[in-house]
Amino acid sequence: MDVLRRVNWVQVAAMLLLVAIGTTCIWSAGNAREAAFHGMWKANLRTAALGLAIYAALAWADYRKVLQWVSLPAYAGALVLLVAVLALGSEIYGGRRWLWFFQPSEISKLCIIAFLAQVFGMKEPPAWLRSVGGFGLGCALFGIPALLVLMEPDLGTALALAPAFLVMLLAGRVWRRGITALLVAGALGAAALLGAVHEAERPGVTPERREAILRHVPLKPHQLKRVKTFLYPDTDPAGAGYTIRQAMIAIGSGGFAGRGIGKGETNSLKYLPPSISMNDFIFCVYAEETGFVGSLVLLSLFATLCVSCAWIAWGAADLRGRLFALGFATLLFAHVYVNVGMSVGLLPITGLPLPFISSGRTFLLTVMAGLGITQSISIHKEEET
Amino acid sequence: MNDAIDMPGGPACWMVAVGFLAGIAVLAVRLERVQIDSAADSRRRMAVQSERRVQTDAPRGRIIARDGSVIAGNRASVSIAVNAESFQKRTWSDTAAGIREAIDAASAVVGRPSPVTDRDIMRHLKQTLARPLVVWRDVGPDELARFSEHELDLPGFAVVEREERVYPNGRLAAHLVGYVGRDRAESVAGDEAFRYCDMEMRGRSGVEYYYDGYLRGVPGERRLLVDARGFAHDETTIVEAKRGPDLELALDLGVQSAAEAQLEGHKGACVVMDAATGEVLAFASAPAYDPNEFVPVLRKAVYEGLSKDPAKPLLNRASGGTYAPGSTFKPITALAAVHSGISPSFTYECIGYYQCGKMKIRCSRTWGHGPENVMTALRDSCNPYFCYLGTAAGTNAVVSAARAFGLGSGTGLDFPTDAAGVVPDDAWKRDRYGERWFPGDLAQMSMGQGMLLATPLQMARVAGALGTGLLATPRLIAGMAPELKPLPFTERELGAVREGMRMVVAGGTGKKGAENVDAWVIGKTGTAEVGAGATRRKNTWFIAYAETCEHGADGRPRRAAFPERRIAVAMVVENGESGGGTTAPKVCEVLKSVFGTLGPEPSEAGKEDA
Known part of the structure; x- marks a missing residue:
């Protein structure tokens, strides 16, 4: 069959392997714990099965139709949900991220990318779309939901979306100067922020001066603490620095070959509490149990998955497909990089899940749906519009 | 393929792909550092918190x-x-x-x-x-x-x-x-x-x-x-x-039980030693306590009961109780004198007391023993004779003889309690009482009284040394190399004293000390008076040296050329009547537990002889 030839099997294989690893990871992390966690791998498998169905359906469907008919309502719906979660969401660990049984910010990631692809990948774009006007529109389409997400507060999601947004603008040939300005501003902003916190929290700084500097830093207290812990990891090993310290110990004690599946002590002895050891810090559990070898296998699978998406983007039939595939690949990569990066102390702690491995169900479905659309771009690349 | 000439974003695709690979490479390099380079450190930190x-x-x-x-x-x-x-x-x-x-x-x-x-x-x-x-x-x-x-x-x-x-x-x-x-x-x-x-x-x-x-x-x-x-x-x-x-341990439970049986109901101690090796065969102190009461924890009531008991059951009298050795010291005085040149046959007449300045030292026989030599004076435990003999030999001779027998210092026993006792001299007395050494002090010391103090363990060692001529370091452990120090006296000098001590058990003050014991025994009684007035009491001693014997035609023990066993015993009983009356029969029983009893015939012969 022609369709089967056009399917990107590398992506399918990488995805299935990641689902397998993720389920094993959750099985292992849960089994070492109390009975309440023992069945979590089954729930993950059920979600993955649902995800596969969505994946197959979206891959089968023509992505052009999906983007054309679904992206705008999805985007609008996402905005409504993001507002709703701020108003109605249940507060957990100091943030409003949950609406009933799912996290709108996870779904909104896909909706934003789909809608940006639909807008900037339109077939005969007006001239303004590639210049300042288009840049402004893009900033608005990205900025509004990003701001809503930031208000939850979910800095991680906003940060993970930003590179995808920039890559899409870049690939869509939208006003280069604006993109450059955004990049420069972002870099300067980040540098200024880190510099200010670094200066304010330096040992020996008077409280008055610290206050004076931090008054200009637009961070919430818990975020400030995370940046501080990132800059000075050893200052408070029992308090703010506890998590990252335990994360580093866990990953490090995996060594070359790891302790063996189910034998990680960080998780079984609860040095990382289950609320994070099965979610944002699951990489630590994985790395401790499988070692450097396992970490490399996992990173290679993620690299394969992301590059396969870029490959699909390269071969896409139209700009819409290319932009979506690139945007989604970047989003996926940002999650991997930020999550693993924070676990190994390269980045400050941000609450971003590791695709396929973390136990979040909303995000697993979102990622598989996104991959489904990407697969559709591969399958439908030779068809006429 | 779609090569829509106009389609933008082509370069972005491979730029992004390269960016992905670069990012993964950065993570991999970092992971290599965390998981390979600092793995040992992480394992250690993990162990610190979880092990x-x-x-x-x-x-x-x-x-x-x-x-x-x-x-x-x-x-x-x-x-x-x-x-x-x-x-x-x-x-x-x-x-x-x-x-x-x-x-x-x-x-x-x-x-x-x-x-x-x-x-x-x-x-x-x-x-x-x-x-x-x-x-x-x-x-x-x-x-x-x-x-x-x-x-x-x-x-x-x-x-x-x-x-x-x-x-x-x-x-x-x-x-x-x-x-x-x-x-x-x-x-x-x-x-x-x-x-x-x-x-x-x-x-x-x-x-x-x-x-x-x-x-x-x-x-x-x-x-x-x-x-x-x-x-x-x-x-x-x-x-x-x-x-x-x-x-x-070298401890012989049979001898130990015999010694404890003899001390039953008394306060006192008994040490039995192998004179040839120094091995301690019995080490008894009475009254005793049951060490099981100390396990697993010593209850306060039990401890207070033991520590407040006037009989002091916790006190180890065998090596920690210091007593005036009394007349058991006299063989040492005799050796000091003989060694300083006085003949063993030197005769002095006991008139019932010894006058030393204003002090009158009484003899046990108030009317006096009459003329005595070293041997008979030992047999009779004559006080005036030894006061005179010691005074004639001089303080230095008596003190150095006492020290040669290991008195005044620890015995070297492998045991926590090893009291030194006291061998007083001029310097010691000045240091202790701020008073000079008087002739009366020497006279008192010569008969084992005064400030002289010794433990039963020390006296057992003395008895052994008198018998063998070698001062053995006592040992509790079986099979240790013996440590023997020759006494600075000649066989002739020692022989005279042994003869006197043989007469003690053969018919002298200590005749009950070796009755029917199947061994050649020499001994010396001692009755040390302590305290004054109402608290005046007597600590009674008997020390003995015994060795495996041969039997003569009459069945009486005869000294063997190469005795198989050489045993030294010292026993003290607090508040006794006399060394010969109270302690000697007890030691006799202890000796029997080692050497056995002689048949009835020789015992009769022995009685006739006495």
Whole structure:
């Protein structure tokens, strides 16, 4: 069959392997714990099965139709949900991220990318779309939901979306100067922020001066603490620095070959509490149990998955497909990089899940749906519009 | 392929792909550093937070007598303990309440309320969380049976076994063996290394104390894995504890029992020594105590009862009790004099007292012994003769003779208690009383009175040296190389004194000291007066040297050329009548326990002779 030839099997294989690893990871992390966690791998498998169905359906469907008919309502719906979660969401660990049984910010990631692809990948774009006007529109389409997400507060999601947004603008040939300005501003902003916190929290700084500097830093207290812990990891090993310290110990004690599946002590002895050891810090559990070898296998699978998406983007039939595939690949990569990066102390702690491995169900479905659309771009690349 | 010429974003695709690979490479490099380079450091930090080293108690070596019977052994002691991890709750107080409830429920099963209080539980949670909390110590077989029957209904409870010291012979040789106590163990490998140490058995007195390091064995090591809250998660044995080696004493339980039987109802001590090797065969101090009462912990009431007892049962009289040796010192005075050139046949007439300045020293026979020489004076234990003899020899001669016999210093016994006693001289008296040495002091010392003090152990050594001419260092352990020091006296000088001491048991003051003993015996009685007025009393001595004998045609013991056994005995009985009357018959029984009894015929011959 022609369709089967056009399917990107590398992506399918990488995805299935990641689902397998993720389920094993959750099985292992849960089994070492109390009975309440023992069945979590089954729930993950059920979600993955649902995800596969969505994946197959979206891959089968023509992505052009999906983007054309679904992206705008999805985007609008996402905005409504993001507002709703701020108003109605249940507060957990100091943030409003949950609406009933799912996290709108996870779904909104896909909706934003789909809608940006639909807008900037339109077939005969007006001239303004590639210049300042288009840049402004893009900033608005990205900025509004990003701001809503930031208000939850979910800095991680906003940060993970930003590179995808920039890559899409870049690939869509939208006003280069604006993109450059955004990049420069972002870099300067980040540098200024880190510099200010670094200066304010330096040992020996008077409280008055610290206050004076931090008054200009637009961070919430818990975020400030995370940046501080990132800059000075050893200052408070029992308090703010506890998590990252335990994360580093866990990953490090995996060594070359790891302790063996189910034998990680960080998780079984609860040095990382289950609320994070099965979610944002699951990489630590994985790395401790499988070692450097396992970490490399996992990173290679993620690299394969992301590059396969870029490959699909390269071969896409139209700009819409290319932009979506690139945007989604970047989003996926940002999650991997930020999550693993924070676990190994390269980045400050941000609450971003590791695709396929973390136990979040909303995000697993979102990622598989996104991959489904990407697969559709591969399958439908030779068809006429 | 779509090569829509106009389609933008082509370069972006491969730029992004390269960016992905670069990013993954950065992560991989970082992971290499964390997982390979600092793996050992991370493992160490993990171990610091999750591993607790536990030092486990090693079973203590046994103490065994010469004949192989056990004097100090071990018995299994069963305790029931509770493990906190089975009762984990969100808060510590809920956890403690859960444990309390479980203990109360288990109390009904075991049939004995637990002495564990709520405070004990909280302290356990704070300090020894990862270890079992002992709820009932030393559980009896009935209680254990009831517990085992319901063990499945009592999750979190477990049976813990450890070894406790037991002294099968009770009071026998109590002062020699000593006793043990339990104490917080000293961590073998530094302070930080071990988080928990079992309370370990430690020798507190006697041989248990002196040979503690030998008996103790090598502690083992267990490793506990604890979770983030400190509850035990897993436990593995890293090093098995090594039982301490057995200690074989020279002690002869037969002789020891005989000595203790003789001291029964008295205050006093008896030491029996192998004069040829220094091995201590009996080491008795009366009254004694039962060291089993000190195990596993010495209860306050028991200790106070023992320490307030006027008979001082805790005092080890054998090597720690210092007494005036009385007339048992006279052989030394005699040797000092003979050695300084006075002939053994030198005659002095006893008139019933000895006048020394204004002081009158009385003799036991108030009308006097008449003319005496060294030998007869020893036989009669004539005070004036020895006052005169000592005075004639001079202070230096008597003091150096006393020191040559090891008086005034520790004997070198492998034992914690080894009192030096006192051999006074001018310097000592000035130092102690700020008073110079008077001729009266010398006269008193010459007959073993005054400021002179010696332990029964020292006097047993003296008796042995008088018999063999060699001063042996006493030894408690069997088979150690003997340490013998020749006395600075000639055989001729010693021979004269032995002749006198032979006359003591043959018909002199100590004739009851060797009656029917199948051995060649020499001895000396002693009756030391202590205190004055109402507290005036007598400590009665008998020292003896005995060796395996040959039998003459008449069946009487005759000195053998190469005696098989050479034994020295010293016994003191507080508040006795006289050395010859009180103590000599007791020593006689002890000697019989070593050498056996002579048949009836020779005994009659002996009586006729007396």
